[in-house]
Amino acid sequence: MSLTRLVLRFAAPVPQVESFQRYLFVGPHPDDIEIGAGATAAKLTAAGKQVTFLVCTDGRFGLEHAPKGTTTETLAKLRQAEARASAQALGVTDVRFLDFSDGGFYDFETLVKAMAQIVGDVQPELIFAPDPGVTSECHIDHRNAGEAAKRLAFFAPFPEVMAQYGAAPAPVQALAFYMTAKPNRFVRTNGLLHQQLDAILCHRTQFPQDSEAFKSLSLYLKLRSVDFGLRSLKGRAEGFRVLGQTHMHCLPEAGQ
Numbered sequence: 001m002s003l004t005r006l007v008l009r010f011a012a013p014v015p016q017v018e019s020f021q022r023y024l025f026v027g028p029h030p031d032d033i034e035i036g037a038g039a040t041a042a043k044l045t046a047a048g049k050q051v052t053f054l055v056c057t058d059g060r061f062g063l064e065h066a067p068k069g070t071t072t073e074t075l076a077k078l079r080q081a082e083a084r085a086s087a088q089a090l091g092v093t094d095v096r097f098l099d100f101s102d103g104g105f106y107d108f109e110t111l112v113k114a115m116a117q118i119v120g121d122v123q124p125e126l127i128f129a130p131d132p133g134v135t136s137e138c139h140i141d142h143r144n145a146g147e148a149a150k151r152l153a154f155f156a157p158f159p160e161v162m163a164q165y166g167a168a169p170a171p172v173q174a175l176a177f178y179m180t181a182k183p184n185r186f187v188r189t190n191g192l193l194h195q196q197l198d199a200i201l202c203h204r205t206q207f208p209q210d211s212e213a214f215k216s217l218s219l220y221l222k223l224r225s226v227d228f229g230l231r232s233l234k235g236r237a238e239g240f241r242v243l244g245q246t247h248m249h250c251l252p253e254a255g256q
Contacts, residue, residue: 005253012246012254015174017126017187018043022050024124026115026149028141029059029102030083031203035217036178037128038090038196039189039225040238045091052094052122053087055080056111056145057102059206065213066205078205086202090195094122104140112148113165119152120168127153131177131241133255142179149175154248175248176240183239186232193225193236 023044027033033041033053045051058076066075080097087095098114100106119127130137132146153175155161162169176185189196197218200207207214228237247254 002253008251008253012244012251014184014242014247015126015244017174017176017185017240017242018047020049020125020173022122022124022126023052024119024122024127025051025053026127026129026145027053027055028130028139028145029057029062030055030079031059031086031200031206032130032142032179033128034086034090034196034199034203035221036130037176037238037240038199039192039236040128040187040240041092042090042192042195042199043187043189050094051092052096052118052124053083053092054096054098054115054118054122055083056098056115056148057100057106057141058097059102061101061103062206064206065208065211070205075205079203082203082205086199089199089202096122102141104144108144108148111144112151113167115148116152116156116162116165116167119156119170119172120162120165123168123170125171126174126176127172128176128178128240129153131180131182133177134179134181136181137179146177150248153243154245157245172245174242174244176242178238178240180239180241182241183228183231185242186228186234186237186239188229188232188234188236189225189238190235193222196221 060072129149156172
């Protein structure tokens, strides 16, 4: 570890995920939040924290496991209903939808503006989003959602900037990337995996209970929780790449 990185750890410590009161979870599609951070969301709601889910796209092209004859328009409506049921299984009652078509068929700046207005309304202190810097991530919706969240996490406290999006400023203090290859904070999630998997099963058009897709995902999440638990000595855990406001600008070491 370089001297600069060592000093940074003490001069600007990474925020603790559970230290805030208001959270916004950004999901590229219905089901991504539950897969990437469902156990943490359940833990936060159980602790009485204010948790909002924001789903950016309607998932209309995820037809692989949908009932035969399902159209893209019908699937979009089904997936929204599934997302509400899944969120409820995690204790989340505030679910917002931007209704962009998945597959990247939208303008990125329009996505940022729409997301900014939700941020201004919800007033989160911490924003969760998929890590757009993961080199293996090929899905444009994941990269777009993460990049939009990055921009807004930094600019949310600035009234003049948020006004350009037609949005109110928000007291965002930190950004937590899920589905990341470089976690630096871990949330203990002992006993919450079952609740997370139950929430994922609410997405019936994507993960039928006896399907290979669900079996593979279930195994992955179990192994991931053990891996993160071993890394953090927390038993079972979810891991996130967390940046505080200090880390978001002109500190390249914070990304290592």
